[in-house]
Amino acid sequence: MKMICTNCGYVYDPAEGDPMGGVEAGVAFEALPEGWVCPLCYAGPAAFDAYG
Amino acid sequence: MRPSLSSLYQAVELRSAIPPLLIGERTNANGSKLFRERLLADDFAGCLQIGLEQEANGAQVLDLCAAYAGRDELRDMCELVSRFARSVKIPLMIDSTTPEVIEACLKLYPGRCVVNSVNLEDGGRTARRVFGLIRKYGAAVVALTIGEQGMAMTAEDKVALARRLHGLAVDTCGLRPSDLLFDALTFTVGAGDETLRSAAVQTLRAIREIKASLPGVGTVLGLSNISFGLAPASRRILNSVFLHEAVEAGLDAAIVDAGKIVPLARISEREREVCLDLLYDRGGEGEGPGPLPRFIEYFKGAAPAAQEAVAGAGAGRFEGAERAVSRQVVEGVREGLEDNLAILVRRLAPLAVINQILVPAMRQVGELFGRGELLLPFVLQSAEVMKRAVAWLEPLLSREEASQRTRVLLATVQGDVHDIGKNLVEIIFSNNGYEVVNIGIKVPAETIIAKARECGADVIGLSGLLVKSALIMRENLAQFREAGLRQPVLLGGAALTPRFVAESCVPSYDAPVVYCADAFAGLAALRAHEAGSLTSTVWRAAAQATAVRPSARGGEVQRGVPVPEPPFYGCRHVTEIDVAEVLPYVNIEALFRGRWGYRRAKLSAEEYEALLEGTVRPLYRELSRRAVEEGLVQPRVAYGYYRCYSAGDALCVVDGGKEYRFPFPRQAAAPHLCIADYFRSEAEGGDVAGFFVVTTGEALDREAHALYGADRYRDYLMTHGFGVEVTDALAEYWHARMRRELGIAGSEPADLNGYVTQGYQGSRFGFGYPACPELEAHRPVFELLRPERIGVTLSETLQMVPEQTTSAIVAHHPQAKYFAV
Numbered sequence: 001m002k003m004i005c006t007n008c009g010y011v012y013d014p015a016e017g018d019p020m021g022g023v024e025a026g027v028a029f030e031a032l033p034e035g036w037v038c039p040l041c042y043a044g045p046a047a048f049d050a051y052g
Numbered sequence: 053m054r055p056s057l058s059s060l061y062q063a064v065e066l067r068s069a070i071p072p073l074l075i076g077e078r079t080n081a082n083g084s085k086l087f088r089e090r091l092l093a094d095d096f097a098g099c100l101q102i103g104l105e106q107e108a109n110g111a112q113v114l115d116l117c118a119a120y121a122g123r124d125e126l127r128d129m130c131e132l133v134s135r136f137a138r139s140v141k142i143p144l145m146i147d148s149t150t151p152e153v154i155e156a157c158l159k160l161y162p163g164r165c166v167v168n169s170v171n172l173e174d175g176g177r178t179a180r181r182v183f184g185l186i187r188k189y190g191a192a193v194v195a196l197t198i199g200e201q202g203m204a205m206t207a208e209d210k211v212a213l214a215r216r217l218h219g220l221a222v223d224t225c226g227l228r229p230s231d232l233l234f235d236a237l238t239f240t241v242g243a244g245d246e247t248l249r250s251a252a253v254q255t256l257r258a259i260r261e262i263k264a265s266l267p268g269v270g271t272v273l274g275l276s277n278i279s280f281g282l283a284p285a286s287r288r289i290l291n292s293v294f295l296h297e298a299v300e301a302g303l304d305a306a307i308v309d310a311g312k313i314v315p316l317a318r319i320s321e322r323e324r325e326v327c328l329d330l331l332y333d334r335g336g337e338g339e340g341p342g343p344l345p346r347f348i349e350y351f352k353g354a355a356p357a358a359q360e361a362v363a364g365a366g367a368g369r370f371e372g373a374e375r376a377v378s379r380q381v382v383e384g385v386r387e388g389l390e391d392n393l394a395i396l397v398r399r400l401a402p403l404a405v406i407n408q409i410l411v412p413a414m415r416q417v418g419e420l421f422g423r424g425e426l427l428l429p430f431v432l433q434s435a436e437v438m439k440r441a442v443a444w445l446e447p448l449l450s451r452e453e454a455s456q457r458t459r460v461l462l463a464t465v466q467g468d469v470h471d472i473g474k475n476l477v478e479i480i481f482s483n484n485g486y487e488v489v490n491i492g493i494k495v496p497a498e499t500i501i502a503k504a505r506e507c508g509a510d511v512i513g514l515s516g517l518l519v520k521s522a523l524i525m526r527e528n529l530a531q532f533r534e535a536g537l538r539q540p541v542l543l544g545g546a547a548l549t550p551r552f553v554a555e556s557c558v559p560s561y562d563a564p565v566v567y568c569a570d571a572f573a574g575l576a577a578l579r580a581h582e583a584g585s586l587t588s589t590v591w592r593a594a595a596q597a598t599a600v601r602p603s604a605r606g607g608e609v610q611r612g613v614p615v616p617e618p619p620f621y622g623c624r625h626v627t628e629i630d631v632a633e634v635l636p637y638v639n640i641e642a643l644f645r646g647r648w649g650y651r652r653a654k655l656s657a658e659e660y661e662a663l664l665e666g667t668v669r670p671l672y673r674e675l676s677r678r679a680v681e682e683g684l685v686q687p688r689v690a691y692g693y694y695r696c697y698s699a700g701d702a703l704c705v706v707d708g709g710k711e712y713r714f715p716f717p718r719q720a721a722a723p724h725l726c727i728a729d730y731f732r733s734e735a736e737g738g739d740v741a742g743f744f745v746v747t748t749g750e751a752l753d754r755e756a757h758a759l760y761g762a763d764r765y766r767d768y769l770m771t772h773g774f775g776v777e778v779t780d781a782l783a784e785y786w787h788a789r790m791r792r793e794l795g796i797a798g799s800e801p802a803d804l805n806g807y808v809t810q811g812y813q814g815s816r817f818g819f820g821y822p823a824c825p826e827l828e829a830h831r832p833v834f835e836l837l838r839p840e841r842i843g844v845t846l847s848e849t850l851q852m853v854p855e856q857t858t859s860a861i862v863a864h865h866p867q868a869k870y871f872a873v
C-alpha cells in the first residue's frame with residue numbers, strides 16, 4: 001500500500017522504493033529500515049498515513 | 053460519513069466509538085406493560101413520555117413497536133412516528149414486519165431510521181420486499197437469523213442464515229453491507245432447558261463469525277432474552293455481563309432498557325464469575341450443582357450490586373445519565389448535557405462527577421487517540437463537551453474542592469509568539485481535571501517565577517516554536533534554580549529533542565525536567581508527578597537508531613551553469629496579491645492529514661472519502677471563501693535579487709557596497725553537499741541569489757485566537773492550520789514567480805505533487821531547516837529585504853512576527869534540491 005507523509009505530502013510507493021534513501025523498489029512500507037525518514041521533510045514513519 | 057442513523061436533530065453513528073450503541077426497548081407494546089396500556093388507551097402523549105425517558109436514560113436509538121392484536125398497527129405507527137419524530141432527539145428504529153406499515157413510516161420519518169426486522173421464515177418473499185423499501189428510502193435494516201425452520205439455535209445455522217440474508221440484500225437488492233444489522237438472536241440460559249445450555253455460546257460465536265465473514269455489516273442483539281425466567285435483580289447483572297461479552301465478540305448495538313445496564317465496574321468479581329459460568333456453561337461436570345443452580349443460589353441471598361441497582365426509583369435514571377454523559381464526552385456530543393449532569397449531581401458530589409465520570413471518559417478519549425482510533429479534531433470536540441460539563445459543575449464545587457486539583461502554569465518563552473502548542477496543552481490538561489494557569493506568549497523568566505509563586509503552581513510547563521526558544525528554556529531553568537523554585541518543569545515544542553532536554557536542560561535545574569513530545573505525554577508526566585514517580589528525561593545515545601538522512605541526487609555539482617538575468621537588483625515590496633491565485637498552491641494533503649489531523653488511519657478508503665466529502669472539503673471551501681472575501685488572509689511579500697559569489701562553505705552577497713556573509717554547513721559524508729556549491733565563485737564570475745520573506749498577516753491568527761477564547765477548540769485548530777498552509781502556499785507561489793522572473797521556469801510541475809517533490813529548476817532553502825540551520829541568517833536577510841515595510845519584524849530570538857511568516861534563499865542551479873546536513 002502507498003503511504004503519504006502527513007507533514008509534507010510525499011508519497012512512498014513500494015513499487016518505486018526510495019532511491020534517495022537507498023531503498024530499492026519492492027520494499028513494503030512496514031519493511032523500511034529502522035531510522036528511515038521522509039526524504040523531503042525528514043518526518044519519521046509515524047507521520048505517514050494510508051494513501052489511496 | 054460513516055454509516056449512521058439520524059433524526060431531525062442529530063446523527064448517530066451505527067458503529068459508535070464505544071460500542072454498543074444502546075437501543076431503548078421500552079417503547080414496545082409487546083415488551084412493556086406500561087407502553088401497552090397507554091397504547092390501548094389511545095394515550096399517545098403517554099407513549100411519547102416513555103420514549104423521552106428512555107432517551108434521558110442514555111438510549112441512543114429508540115425501538116418503536118405498536119404491533120398488538122386487535123389494534124390498527126398502520127394507524128398507531130403513523131401517529132406515533134410523527135409525534136416521536138418531532139419530540140425525541142435520537143433516531144428511531146421502526147419495529148414492524150409488515151411492509152405496508154414499514155413503508156408508511158419510512159415516508160413519514162424525516163431522517164435515516166432503521167427497520168426491525170426481516171427474516172427468512174417465508175423463504176425471503178417479504179424480506180425481498182422490505183429490502184426494496186430500505187433501498188428506496190435509504191434506511192438501514194435489522195435481519196434476524198430465522199429461517200423456514202424457525203429461529204436458528206446453533207452458530208452454524210445462524211451464520212448460514214445470515215449469509216443468505218446478506219446475499220439477498222446485497223447481491224439481489226443492491227443494499228450496502230453497512231445498511232445491514234444482523235441479530236443472531238439468543239435463547240435464555242435461565243430456564244433450565246438442557247438443549248439451551250450453550251445458547252449464549254452459540255450466539256457469541258455467531259456474532260464473531262458474522263463479523264469476520266461478512267465485512268462491513270453490523271450486529272445487534274435483543275439483550276434481555278438471555279436471562280428470561282430469572283429473578284429481576286439478577287437479570288440485570290447477567291444481562292450486563294452478557295452484553296460485555298457480546299461486545300467483545302463484535303456486537304455493535306444492543307436493544308436494552310438503557311437505564312438498567314449496570315456498569316461492569318459496579319459488578320463484583322465474584323458476581324461476574326457466577327454469571328460467566330452460567331453463560332459459558334462452566335463447572336457443571338462432576339459433583340455438585342451446575343452453573344444455573346449456583347447462579348440462582350448466589351443471587352438469592354446476598355446480591356449487593358443487584359440490590360443497589362434496583363434500590364429506589366431513579367437508580368436506573370442515574371445509571372443511564374452516567375453512561376450518557378460519559379458517551380457524550382467520548383463522542384463529542386453536547387445536546388442534553390446539562391440535563392444529564394443535573395440528574396448526576398442529585399446522587400453524586402460535583403467533584404465526584406468530575407473525577408469518577410468525566411475524567412475517566414477523557415482518559416478513554418486519550419487512549420482512543422493514542423491507538424489511532426480517534427482523530428485529533430474529534431479529541432478537540434470531546435474537550436469542548438468536557439469544558440462545558442466542568443463549567444456547569446464548577447459553581448457547585450466548594451472552595452477547598454476547587455483548590456485540591458494539581459495546578460500547572462503554562463507559558464511560551466521570551467521572544468516567542470507561538471501560541472497554539474501551549475494552548476492545545478491547556479485544553480488537554482484542563483479537560484483532564486487539572487487546573488491550568490496560562491500566562492501567554494513572550495513571557496520572560498522573571499515573570500514566570502513571580503507567577504509560579506503567586507498562584508502556587510505545582511508544575512511549570514514551557515513551550516516554544518524555534519530552536520532559539522529551546523536555548524531560552526535552558527537559560528530559564530538556571531534562573532528558576534537561582535530563584536529556588538522546586539516544581540517539576542515540562543518542556544515542549546517542535547524544535548526540542550529529548551536529547552537536548554536530557555543533556556542541556558536537566559543539569560540546569562534541581563527538580564525533574566521532562567521532555568514532552570505532545571500534550572498527552574505531558575498528561576502522563578502530570579500523572580507520574582501525582583504518583584510521586586516523575587523523573588527527568590534521560591537520553592541513551594546507543595539505544596536510539598540513527599536516522600538515515602536522505603540526500604544525494606547525483607554527485608558532483610556541475611560548474612559553469614549559466615547565470616540568469618534578474619529583472620532588478622535590490623529589494624521590492626508587494627502588497628497587492630490576489631489570494632485566489634495563491635490558494636491553488638495549498639498542499640491539501642498536508643493540510644487535511646497533517647495540520648488538521650484528518651488522517652485516514654483505520655478507515656477504509658471509502659469511509660475516508662466520505663469523511664473528506666462530508667466534513668473536510670466543505671470546511672476548506674468555507675475558509676477559502678472567507679480568505680478571499682473577508683480578507684482573512686493578507687499576503688505580503690518582501691523579495692529581491694543580489695549579486696553574490698561562493699567562498700568555500702559560505703556565500704557572500706553584495707548590496708549597496710556592503711558584503712553579507714552566509715556560512716552554510718557541509719555534509720560530513722558523501723556527497724558532501726553544501727548550499728554554497730550551487731553558486732559560482734568569484735573566479736567563476738560570480739552569481740545571482742534570490743531572497744524572500746512572505747507573510748499572510750495576523751487576521752487569521754486573531755480569528756483563531758477568538759475561537760479559542762470561545763472554547764471552540766476544533767475550529768481553532770482548523771483556522772490555525774489553514775493559515776499555516778496558506779503561508780507555505782504563498783512561499784510556493786512566490787518562488788514560482790521568481791523562477792519566471794529569472795527565466796528558468798521552463799519545466800514547471802504539472803500538478804501539486806510536482807511541487808512537493810520539487811519538480812522545477814532550482815530550490816529554495818528556509819533558514820532554520822536542515823541544509824541551513826542558522827537562524828542568525830535572518831539578521832542579514834532583514835537588512836537586505838527590509839521586511840519591516842510589509843509589517844514583519846524580528847524578535848530578540850530571531851523569530852519573525854507575525855508568526856505566519858516564512859523566509860528563504862532561492863537558488864537557480866538545476867541540481868539545487870533539499871538535503872540535510
Ligand code: B12
Nearest residue numbers: 473513515518519544545546568571574819820852858859
Ligand atoms: C506550522 C509550522 C510553521 C508555520 C508557522 C508556525 C505556526 N505554528 O503557526 C510556518 C509555515 C509559517 C512556519 C515558519 C517557519 N518555520 Co516552521 N514549522 C511548522 C511545523 C510544521 C509545525 C509547528 C506547529 O504549529 N505545530 C502544531 C502545534 C500544535 O504543535 P507544537 O507547537 O509542536 O505543540 C505540540 C507539542 O510540541 C507539544 N508541546 C508544545 N509545547 C508544549 C509545552 C508543554 C508543557 C507540553 C507538555 C507539551 C508541549 O504539545 C503540543 C500539542 O501536542 C514545524 C515542524 C513540526 N512538524 O512540528 C516547523 C518548524 C517549527 N519550523 C521550523 C522553521 C525553521 C521555520 C522557519 C524559521 C522557516 C523559515 N526560514 O521561514 C519559519 C519561522 C517562522 C517565524 N515566525 O519565525 C523548524 C524549526 C527548527 C529551528 N531551527 O528552529 C521546524 C521544527 C521544522 C523542522 N523540522 O525543521 N513554520
Ligand SMILES: [Zn+2]
Nearest residue numbers: 005008038041
Ligand atoms: Zn514529509
